[in-house]
Amino acid sequence: MSEKTNPTRKRLVDAATKLFYAEGIGRVSVDAVAEKAGLTKRTLYYHFKSKDDLIAAYLDGRDQPNLEQMAGWFDAAEGGADKKVEAIFTNLARVARHPKWKGCGFLRTAAELAAMPGHPAVKAGARHKTNFEKWLAGALSSHDIAQSKMLAREIVLLMDGAFSSMLIHHNPDYVNAAGHAAATLVRARMAGKHAA
Amino acid sequence: MSEKTNPTRKRLVDAATKLFYAEGIGRVSVDAVAEKAGLTKRTLYYHFKSKDDLIAAYLDGRDQPNLEQMAGWFDAAEGGADKKVEAIFTNLARVARHPKWKGCGFLRTAAELAAMPGHPAVKAGARHKTNFEKWLAGALSSHDIAQSKMLAREIVLLMDGAFSSMLIHHNPDYVNAAGHAAATLVRARMAGKHAA
DNA sequence: GCTTGTATATTCACTAGTTGGTATACTTAC
DNA sequence: GTAAGTATACCAACTAGTGAATATACAAGC
Numbered sequence: 001m002s003e004k005t006n007p008t009r010k011r012l013v014d015a016a017t018k019l020f021y022a023e024g025i026g027r028v029s030v031d032a033v034a035e036k037a038g039l040t041k042r043t044l045y046y047h048f049k050s051k052d053d054l055i056a057a058y059l060d061g062r063d064q065p066n067l068e069q070m071a072g073w074f075d076a077a078e079g080g081a082d083k084k085v086e087a088i089f090t091n092l093a094r095v096a097r098h099p100k101w102k103g104c105g106f107l108r109t110a111a112e113l114a115a116m117p118g119h120p121a122v123k124a125g126a127r128h129k130t131n132f133e134k135w136l137a138g139a140l141s142s143h144d145i146a147q148s149k150m151l152a153r154e155i156v157l158l159m160d161g162a163f164s165s166m167l168i169h170h171n172p173d174y175v176n177a178a179g180h181a182a183a184t185l186v187r188a189r190m191a192g193k194h195a196a
Numbered sequence: 197m198s199e200k201t202n203p204t205r206k207r208l209v210d211a212a213t214k215l216f217y218a219e220g221i222g223r224v225s226v227d228a229v230a231e232k233a234g235l236t237k238r239t240l241y242y243h244f245k246s247k248d249d250l251i252a253a254y255l256d257g258r259d260q261p262n263l264e265q266m267a268g269w270f271d272a273a274e275g276g277a278d279k280k281v282e283a284i285f286t287n288l289a290r291v292a293r294h295p296k297w298k299g300c301g302f303l304r305t306a307a308e309l310a311a312m313p314g315h316p317a318v319k320a321g322a323r324h325k326t327n328f329e330k331w332l333a334g335a336l337s338s339h340d341i342a343q344s345k346m347l348a349r350e351i352v353l354l355m356d357g358a359f360s361s362m363l364i365h366h367n368p369d370y371v372n373a374a375g376h377a378a379a380t381l382v383r384a385r386m387a388g389k390h391a392a
Numbered sequence: 393g394c395t396t397g398t399a400t401a402t403t404c405a406c407t408a409g410t411t412g413g414t415a416t417a418c419t420t421a422c
Numbered sequence: 423g424t425a426a427g428t429a430t431a432c433c434a435a436c437t438a439g440t441g442a443a444t445a446t447a448c449a450a451g452c
Contacts, residue, residue: 026222111307161357
């Protein structure tokens, strides 16, 4: 059976996802993950060689669902590319109000593992952020936006700033301000314009 | 003797600052802080009622030095407000290359404590970010920049995004891209202009 | 000058619980 | 019978926090 579809392994990753996101990787023991999955720790260590390995699996598993969430918000929004980009932030501000929202799991994990820059989970986070930036550049480009790569990067910076500011202030105004700034940047490059 | 200037307390906060910033608050034990300060753990618990209290003292102590660092970079830069803002990011990109750089301590602590939103250290981080935003709005305003408050917030978002992206990618290009975007936003509001 | 009292500051030794990880044995499917 | 998967029980190290004793400083009483 494939590593990815193994049902026991999936149960463990699902349990890890819930606990690691809710509490942070350092505050969750492997015992707690095993118990949440209804398995023993020894079984966990049969499927993962270490806690670090499990953390990386947790983030790898969030890459596609997160991208689809963002793309879904973008696609569902009415209006031009500026409105579609702003819709991502508007939706983000809405879900971030929920008490279970605890920021961006990729950024939080990178922050916890700042002393271990080569950690596989940090690399998984970097891959996800790169995937998002590439998807966004492609989406902007197919809406006839000039300099879509540079613009995508600026929007990613605003989004990561929004995640961080929301986490520290617990105030969605920051997320909406980022969305407004992002929409302004998009408009500045719509209809073939080019900036300095 | 004042709580702030007590030399033993200062030794403890200094030791905590080095260790917490280098390794993260969850990965540093109070024993390690006491040992680094050349004191026993029991003495630490004489000056601080808990580890959480010590973490908050660590961040409170970083507020002013960090603000002065940013203001110093801004003031020292040649040129208009756009260049001065961009200089903050340019300097940030430079110091972030150093292997000891581990991101923004305020944001990293908020990320580690995401499950405890009312934690005094998270509040200290929010205070610092607010202080920075206010200082920046004042500095922009005195350089005749319109809508300086809104602009300051946008720049703060870009800066927190730069901290986060740099931490996950370990690539200063992100910091410079944020600086470029920030300078563009400043220019759009220079000389009495106003935007949408 | 000496003693005594008191608040501050510091240490040693300890607890009770948790941590990531493992040695060994059992169970089930083929 | 063999191999994959799961369980029980365990370990040595580490964790935040504490109890009791001690050391230092400094002032008051005489």
